Amino acid sequence: MGETIVFTSGKGGVGKTTTIANIGAGLSQLDKKVVMLDTDMGLRNLDVVMGLEDQINYNLLDLLENRCRLNQALIRDKRFQNLYMIPASLKNIPLDKYEKAFSVLMNHLKMEFDYCLIDCPAGIDQGFRFATAVADRAIILTTPHISAIKDASRVLQLLNGTQISKIELIINEYDEKLVRKKYMLSKQDIEELFDIPILGTIPHDTKVMISQNKGIPVVTMRSKATKQFMYLSEQMMSKTDLEGEEYIYDIS
């Protein structure tokens, strides 16, 4: 049985889509079977970041409305082993009535994939509730900017007390140099404010923009960000795969 992980942030533009694309590619390089779902209806972007925008025939809404079969909506990324995505629709319509269908779909995907990564829309309204309702685990993305952290803390508040049992933080655009100068909040500062584990940080890296312009995940290039994305992919896995072992250590 796979795991459904929602990537959320509250604030837009902090790097949710970029992070999903690269962790998805990273996990597939670590021999995991991964599907990425874009739930940002009306403003789909995951396909663009992955460079798969010309391969879309059907989307998530078609699937939820039974207009196509699952394998018609699943786009396989031929550059990676076992990496698939389902794009969002271009139509922005209320998703309330599809909640049941979405949960059925996710239960089905969890049987076939090791990881189902959900790209959540920015904001905390209906789209956010739709995307987070099916998740086992949440990753909150933020940058060290005060406004992004404020929004991330609001998201954490909303996720506390839901079915999501594991919540972790990733800090994007992190700059050790600025932290040393005390211009930027440090990882420790942010961890203290949130009181949840930090999975890791991602540095600012121009190669991210270059790779997106070319439509290829940055993890295929040598870069600072690649190193961190691969580290994050491993971290995400070890937290799941080692759970059984950790339990044994607890007893002794």
Place this chain on the structure above:
Amino acid sequence: MIFHKEDASSIAKERLKLMMESDTLEYSSNDISRLKKEISALVSRYFDVSADMFEIKITLKQDKKRV
């Protein structure tokens, strides 16, 4: 507000702490700040410690959230 260090990251951290507290309690950060000031003044009146020697935290018991 009194900041021990005037660097940007410490100021940001203090501001965020206050904002996150007022979010949970659904009070404005101004009210929380005033409440804390009054409590510190009160504590200083009873004990011989100055306001910068202790910290005031507000805990909501029903959902065990520390703020």
